[in-house]
Amino acid sequence: MNAEQPLLAVAGLSVRFKLPQGWVTALDNVGFDIRPGEVVGIVGESGSGKSQMLLSIMGLLASNGRATGSVRFRGTELLNRPMAELDHIRGSSLSMIFQDPMTSLNPYMRVSRQLTEVLTVHQGMSEAAALKAATEMLERVRIPEARRRISLYPHEFSGGMRQRVMIAMALLCKPALLLADEPTTALDVTVQAQILELMAELGRDLGTAIAIVTHDLGVIARLCDRVVVLYGGRIMEEGRIDDIFHDTRHPYTEGLLAATPRLDAATHGELLTIPGQPRAAMGDLPGCPFAPRCALKAEICDVTPPLKSGKEGHRLACHMREVRV
Ligand SMILES: Nc1ncnc2c1ncn2[C@@H]1O[C@H](COP(=O)(O)OP(=O)(O)O)[C@@H](O)[C@H]1O
Ligand SMILES: [Mg+2]
Structure with a gap:
């Protein structure tokens, strides 16, 4: 590239x-x-x-x-x-992380399987290699006792730890x-x-x-x-x-x-x-969307301002x- x-x-x-x-x-x-x-x-x-x-x-x-x-x-x-x-x-x-980790984690599946699937499906890795890589990634996001915890279910992690699992999952394929x-x-x-x-x-x-x-x-x-x-x-x-x-x-x-x-x-x-x-979602209204709240508002602000570079x-x-x- x-x-x-x-x-x-x-x-x-x-x-x-x-x-x-x-x-x-x-x-x-x-x-x-x-x-x-x-x-x-x-x-x-x-x-x-x-x-x-x-x-x-x-x-x-x-x-x-x-x-x-x-x-x-x-x-x-x-x-x-x-x-x-x-x-x-x-x-x-290309990966995405959302606000609520439970929208991306499957509550019925052990974390190990959710993480390794990403690697076996997308990178054709063997189960053993995928488990090793997934455990290493959990260590990198600083989940203590990653080797043991990788076989837990999502609800067995605290909110913060779950979000770390999400980050590990999102970065596992090195997007x-x-x-x-x-x-x-x-x-x-x-x-x-x-x-x-x-x-x-x-x-x-x-x-x-x-x-x-x-x-x-x-x-x-x-x-x-x-x-x-x-x-x-x-x-x-x-x-x-x-x-x-x-x-x-x-x-x-x-x-x-x-x-x-x-x-x-x-x-x-x-x-x-x-x-x-x-201002919430609107129609295609002309003018600057911020004008109604802006201290500098002038007549010209009824015209959509161009994005100047x-x-x-x-x-x-x-x-x-x-x-x-
Ligand atoms: N499915 C939907 N149907 C109608 N309007 C939507 C839908 N999803 C989002 N919107 C509207 O799109 C606008 C932008 O939303 P969003 O991108 O979620 O804002 P935020 O910056 O808070 O993330 C909001 O006004 C929201 O109401
Ligand atoms: Mg939002």
Whole structure:
């Protein structure tokens, strides 16, 4: 593969859902690249389209959802491909971790079997070799007594340990890209950052690129190379971590950075201090989706702001601010 070629190239990606009253747009014309080995953070309030973006890349949208645009993985179009072809790519080069490990782990199957199946089916490994590799991976995600615990059932692990099992399973085939959708949100706050750091560390060791959705901006700042800020199904701003955190341009990004996450169980760390309600799925309305809550709002904001491109991959969709040049 050409080193310059992005691992994942998303272009003009839109996701719409059919409801009884018509179609709603959850993601509107989104585009970005992920390069090999890169760690990209995805942030935005609840409902901004983060999950649908990852799910559409994986071909896992709900049955009333339609994705249009292009998602190229190593140059191959993934969008709207037949399930069988996607299964092959998903099993070997592309993995996803969800918020709730029980959505991916089979409660009736020992962890050993769930882990080894990934290797025997996708890599044609023998049972013995697969068991050895799976045990080693459990050790790498720091599950104590991995040799013994590998034969337990998922419910015999604590929430944090289960999420470690998930990470082990997702990384077992050494995927080129891991999509992680708030993988630790259901866990104790003190455990969250620790597990995300472990995931990023393993990703680096294995050369796996990671796209991670999290509310924890501290984690993003520590672990990611770049960040994409989503709102109302559109990219508001994108750039290198230092630029976004220290030379913030978009009023929405400013709001996110100023907001202190409320880390109680009821809100799961949602950012609650930007005035107004986050905009949920909408029709294809013109204008900036953030305008109703924006202190800088002017007449021109009724016109959809173009996503301007600047220096070092900085991108900005705001009429009132300039992109870095
Ligand atoms: N199956 C569905 N049918 C209709 N709307 C949906 C469906 N799934 C998600 N949506 C809508 O898509 C929007 C984006 O959702 P999502 O990507 O889950 O947001 P988040 O950024 O919180 O992950 C939300 O407004 C949500 O209500
Ligand atoms: Mg989500």
